[in-house]
Amino acid sequence: MPELPEVEVTRLSLVERLRGARIGEVRLGKPLRWPLGVDSQSLIGRRVLDVTRRAKYLWFALGGPNAAEAAPAGGLLVHLGMSGSLSLSVSAQIASPGPWDHFDLLTDRGLLRLTDPRRFGAVVWAPSPTEGTAGKLLAGLGIEPFDAGFTPALLHQRLRGRRVAIKQALLAGDIVVGVGNIYVCEALFLAGIDPRLRSERLSLARCARLVDAVKQVLSRALELGGSTLRDFRDAHGADGRFQLEAGVYGREHRPCPACAQPVRRVAQAQRSTYFCATCQRR
Structure with a gap:
């Protein structure tokens, strides 16, 4: 599953090209997890004001058809x-959608296409990130891992x-967002904490090591373009490379890079x- 690094890498590969782009056509394929929530034709002529991220969601803020209309007027989550x-394809000859291509946004800067073999993804319209379907989906999410407020004291509490x-507890996403399976395994390894340890038993000192490890692991993942285990590519088709540096993830029976004992899987x-x-100690 694409996690925070992969979603942020995707955002960075899109934002400069799409900022200010005018929507010329919208195509819907097979239904995704939730309906679009608006007549797709109402999006034609609108401009993309910005592309931001919250947890594993991308928000495409939309404005009016004129470049001078900078006030947000809803968006796509x-x-x-x-x-x-x-x-994002900028080719003069756009490939026809395949069976796994479920949403196309044709703009004057290129074609934005969502490809999703398992169809668990979603594109939904909302008046703002805090209203409508977007507000419901984003409510209850934890703090961003790079926010100044993500501190050892907060995690401990x-x-x-x-x-x-x-x-x-970390995977739940209501404490801190974006620490998916591969990254939580790596962060706990870096912090020296057994993943089976009961949450309430973590001391403040161990929380400090864990907060630092989460930030280090996610920062490195961003530098390497995320992780490509099966399907992930950025908007230009580039693979992530973080999985090539993993200390424990996917390395069952192989030697630990720190002590040479075999890595375990449960x-x-x-x-x-x-x-x-x-x-990693309990």
């Missing part, structure tokens, strides 16, 4: 689901009383967890 990706394993909430039993 996009989620890539389990296997989705956005591409939010973990109090939680009896689930620390990995599950299942937690139907997700594979990779860790080093020697380096």
